[in-house]
Amino acid sequence: MALAARSGTAAPGVFGAARRLRPQHIPAAALAIAAAGIVAIGMFGPVLAPADPNIVNIAQAFKPPSPGAWFGTDETGRDILSRTIWGARVSLAAAGMVLLISIVLGVGIGAVAGYAGGPVDDVLMRIADLFLAFPGLVLAIAITAALGPSLRNAVIAIAIVWWPTYARLIRSRVLTVKAMLYIEAAHAVGLPDAKILLKHVLPQCWGLVVSRVTVDVGYAILLTASLSFLGLGSQPPTAEWGSMIATSRPYFFSYWWTVTFPGLAMFVTVLVFSFLGDALYETLGIKGGGQL
16 A cells, blocks of 8 residues: 555555545544644653653563553563554654655656646656656665665655655646646736746645645555564664564564554554545545546
């Protein structure tokens, strides 16, 4: 799913799947509150965590869930609840950086390509096609391996893989908007192209971008966690959901809580943001007149 979201042609399937899964009786306001709660947990993780996520206490290793450790402890006696809360902070921050870089590159390149057209459009879109020609996860793994295993390099690699999605999305919307009569009128009165693009074309694209970004938060978390799971992203002892699952995977059958709670946290986060993105698409995306 995370990789399918990269492709402009696959986007209808992504949003369609979310639309079929989302219970229609769940209002967008409830999803927004849930998403805000998850973000708040990430922001205030140091205050909310009951213990230091990196304190090792071998005597308390593999302690099952109990009032003293609600999510139990891992193989070194670290509190899993605290590490899961800190994992929200790390995972959301990584996803935010991925999407910020992707939006800056994708919106800029897509807007210029769609508005300029001609050879400029051809060159920029062929560059985007070059990145889309490779399987996303494989390309992200290759880039991260070349840069060196770390969360920062994983974020850079995923952003490099992800920006063509936004470039194609914005380009298609700009092509539609620039053909509207009020844009032709702006040209007729002699407004400069830069002003038309920034003040009259791009504002018509933000509805689609916001709805798409909301869904992509979950996908960015999944892809970041995938690289961490493979040892290419976050490195121990940093509390990050993918790294936590990878470290505790050998103990799952004997100590189920070591993997279950980080996995559930990631599952709920991805689900909430995906459903919220679908709800925003129905309001912002369709009203914006664009097609994903």
